[in-house]
Amino acid sequence: MADEKTTKITVPRSQKALKTRDSILTNARIAFTSVGYARAGLREIAGNVGVNPALILRYFGSKEELFRSALETVVNVHRMIDCERDRFGAHMADLLNVSAADALPMMLLSLSEPAAREVSQSALQERIVDPLAAWLGPPDAEARATEIVMLSMGYVLYSRMLRLRASGDKAIDQWLAEALQQIADRQ
Amino acid sequence: MADEKTTKITVPRSQKALKTRDSILTNARIAFTSVGYARAGLREIAGNVGVNPALILRYFGSKEELFRSALETVVNVHRMIDCERDRFGAHMADLLNVSAADALPMMLLSLSEPAAREVSQSALQERIVDPLAAWLGPPDAEARATEIVMLSMGYVLYSRMLRLRASGDKAIDQWLAEALQQIADRQ
DNA sequence: AATAGAAGTCAACATGTGTTTACATTTTGC
DNA sequence: GCAAAATGTAAACACATGTTGACTTCTATT
Structure with missing residues (x-):
């Protein structure tokens, strides 16, 4: 049991690849925020990034994981408690x-x-x-x-x-x- | 302009037909309440009633109208203000x-x-x-x-x-x- | 009993989805 | 400069959806 669950997820190594991964994340957050999980299609998100839908799954594994990643970038308590x-x-x-x-x-x-x-x-x-x-x-x-x-x-x-x-x-x-x-x- | 918008909606005349129409409405409400509009499928609602999906559209015209009808049976203020x-x-x-x-x-x-x-x-x-x-x-x-x-x-x-x-x-x-x-x- | 219309079924259509597999292209390490 | 890995593309798969039109079955009226 060495490789639990061999997914095909790739971690970007080059600067450019990291940029597109970030861009995917940003556009995913925008899409999820404006129309919700179900109505946000991978094809549309990929289109807005200017990239192929399959690439999203290579970076995030599944739509559900993409949602999880996008949500984590946006849910935090810092600004809420940044006050007297x-x-x-x-x-x-x-x-x-x-x-x-x-x-x-x-x-x-x-x-x-x-x-x-x-x-x-x-x-x-x-x-x-x-x-x-x-x-x-x-x-x-x-x-x-x-x-x-x-x-x-x-x-x-x-x-x-x-x-x-x-x-x-x-x-x-x-x-x-x-x-x-x-x-x-x-x- | 006599017949505005000739839909195919049928108003049930017999007692039995009215019963099935009510049953559709009840099951639709249950489905919408438990999984929401998008995930409530006409096929599943029809299945629970023991009826064909097409019949739902004959009685209600579209999924959206079914939702509207189901919501109206359940949204009312009476019980809220039934108190001192x-x-x-x-x-x-x-x-x-x-x-x-x-x-x-x-x-x-x-x-x-x-x-x-x-x-x-x-x-x-x-x-x-x-x-x-x-x-x-x-x-x-x-x-x-x-x-x-x-x-x-x-x-x-x-x-x-x-x-x-x-x-x-x-x-x-x-x-x-x-x-x-x-x-x-x-x- | 015949027959018109209602009540209901059936199969297909058109479309959209996430996902996969095979392939091409670019970058990187040696 | 070459080979291997990373980056990306293209097309199809498998499935589910609302909706439609043609069809059958039942019921009620004459």
Whole structure:
């Protein structure tokens, strides 16, 4: 049992090859973020990169692995907690309104695909909830982190994906910021 | 211009035919709720009803119309506002934990399909947000109704679709109930 | 009983998908 | 400069999908 599972994945060695691999990753992220896992076709991603679809599979093995790699480049907690504790609510509310927060649309549009859902779930737990809980600290760190994520998902759904009539209402943004701050301040 | 758009849709006349049409609708709702629009195949729905796929299109015209019909049977505000005003938070929190609230998973799993998303968006606005706002009353009725929907979507995502580690935490359910109640009480 | 129309079946079409295999081209190490 | 490996292409495979039109079976009315 030396070679567990001989895949055909190739790690790029030349600078140029690394550039195209990165370009694939970038375009994949854009595609997944705008139309979700199922509707993002390898042919279209490859076309936008100017490359053959088969090359994607040589670098990433499968569409599912491509999604996992693309998601990992975009899910991280750093920008969320890059602020003073007493400004966390307003900071998060701002963040959710800029396209920097691409991870959530990417995950929310890919919920129906079981593979993509599993990837999203573990990425969200390990790369957002857990570090956020550590940053918040006791009491009930994990519960409060989960509440923050919950609220964020609801907000992104409302403001960017479902576009309900109230979308853009400043009063709602204000409410969101206060609700988030309350969770962060709770003790 | 007498016959606008001669579709081939048939309205069932016999009792038996109406039963099968209802059965199609029921099974469609179950399929859409559990795997979303894209992964719910007409062949599988028809198979579960014990009927031919072509019959579905004779009764509903297209998959998109089937989704619209199925969603309408399940999206309504009645159970949400069937309680005393001062118990709204706890009532909603309970409701979101029983499978009665099937509408949200059905919509959330179908976000990536543009057709299904549009149907969901208008159903949510017209059949939930608007009547809920009317029930809540001033001030800021629509904003508060939207906040309630936002929170509900986030909660369902957390507890039933993404299944984060904290899923089932009673403290979070408690927090949700209180947050919802605060929105309802605000003035 | 005959017959029109509804209720339902059947097989094919058109299209799109991720993936694979075989092949060509370029780069790199010796 | 040559050979081998890396980089990339081309075309087909295998499969699944919504949809269509022609066909059969049943039922109800005359």
